[in-house]
Amino acid sequence: xxxxxxxxxxxxxxxxxxxxxxxxxxxxxxxxxxxxxxxxxxxxxxxxxxxxxxxxxxxxxxxxxxxxxxxxxxxxxxxxxxxxxxxxxxxxxxxxxxxxxxxxxxxxxxxxxxxxxxxxxxxxxxxxxxxxxxxxxxxxxxxxxxxxxxxxxxxxxxxxxxxxxxxxxxxxxxxxxxxxxxxxxxxxxxxxxxxxxxxxxxxxxxxxxxxxxxxxxxxxxxxxxxxxxxxx
Numbered sequence: 001x002x003x004x005x006x007x008x009x010x011x012x013x014x015x016x017x018x019x020x021x022x023x024x025x026x027x028x029x030x031x032x033x034x035x036x037x038x039x040x041x042x043x044x045x046x047x048x049x050x051x052x053x054x055x056x057x058x059x060x061x062x063x064x065x066x067x068x069x070x071x072x073x074x075x076x077x078x079x080x081x082x083x084x085x086x087x088x089x090x091x092x093x094x095x096x097x098x099x100x101x102x103x104x105x106x107x108x109x110x111x112x113x114x115x116x117x118x119x120x121x122x123x124x125x126x127x128x129x130x131x132x133x134x135x136x137x138x139x140x141x142x143x144x145x146x147x148x149x150x151x152x153x154x155x156x157x158x159x160x161x162x163x164x165x166x167x168x169x170x171x172x173x174x175x176x177x178x179x180x181x182x183x184x185x186x187x188x189x190x191x192x193x194x195x196x197x198x199x200x201x202x203x204x205x206x207x208x209x210x211x212x213x214x215x216x217x218x219x220x221x222x223x224x225x226x227x228x229x230x231x232x
Contacts, residue, residue: 040078042068044092047085048133056086056137056144083146086137090150093134097127098158111169112229113222117215120162121188125202128192132200139196151189159185171226172218180221184214 046068050059061082065072079085100123108115128135142148159182166172191210195203219227 036078039068039070039074040088043070043075043078043085044089047089051086051089051133051136056140056147059086061085083144086144087146087150090134090137090147093127093131093138094154096131097124097134100124100127101158105165108232110229111171111232113166113171113218113226114215115229116162116166116171117218118211121207121211121214124188124192125207128196128202135196135200139193142193155185155189156182166226169225170223170230172221173223176218176221184218187217188214 043064047059047064050063050067059082061075061079062072064082064085065075068075075085079088101120104119104123104126105116108119128139137147138151142151156178160178162185163172163176163178163181166176167174188210191207191213192202195206195210
């Protein structure tokens with residue numbers, strides 16, 4: 001299991017032609033031509049601007065199409081509804097987040113449970129700073145059923161990848177189940193929701209408390225190497 005496994009995610013452009021996948025955020029129609037891909041990116045960029053200006057609940061397909069400068073019919077060629085646009089946008093940003101996690105883990109010189117938890121949480125914070133619309137969609141937009149479902153599915157994938165990473169590097173024992181690893185990821189997710197609930201920059205003290213809590217829980221399943229640290 002390489003660090004790159006952590007960055008695996010569903011690419012919105014890799015969907016089939018049948019329909020929008022409300023778990024992965026895949027588009028209805030695969031944009032194969034460069035012009036079509038640019039149109040999809042323009043639609044997503046427009047949705048991002050509108051989310052920042054008015055929030056998730058105010059978003060409509062008509063508003064997105066108008067902001068992107070495309071007919072509504074063109075939007076529906078690629079996205080079945082506004083939820084599909086939201087999930088494709090979240091999926092695009094989540095792909096960036098997964099890549100950031102993998103990059104930061106690969107840069108670690110010493111691997112331990114503590115260093116992995118801190119690095120993963122720090123990678124999330126870095127992307128939240130770059131992608132404020134992602135904060136609105138993924139952290140503050142969980143009242144949207146499709147977004148909530150997307151978040152839960154992604155958390156399971158992240159937990160599975162990080163658990164496999166820890167087992168391969170000898171940081172944790174086999175009795176760290178996927179359910180337990182998923183619980184930790186869900187806790188971290190909730191910490192971020194609280195930290196960014198009213199502060200666009202995030203409550204750093206609350207994030208630190210979350211890191212401490214998650215580390216203490218996971219260290220119950222740590223090997224000696226996972227506790228003291230080993231060269232990466």
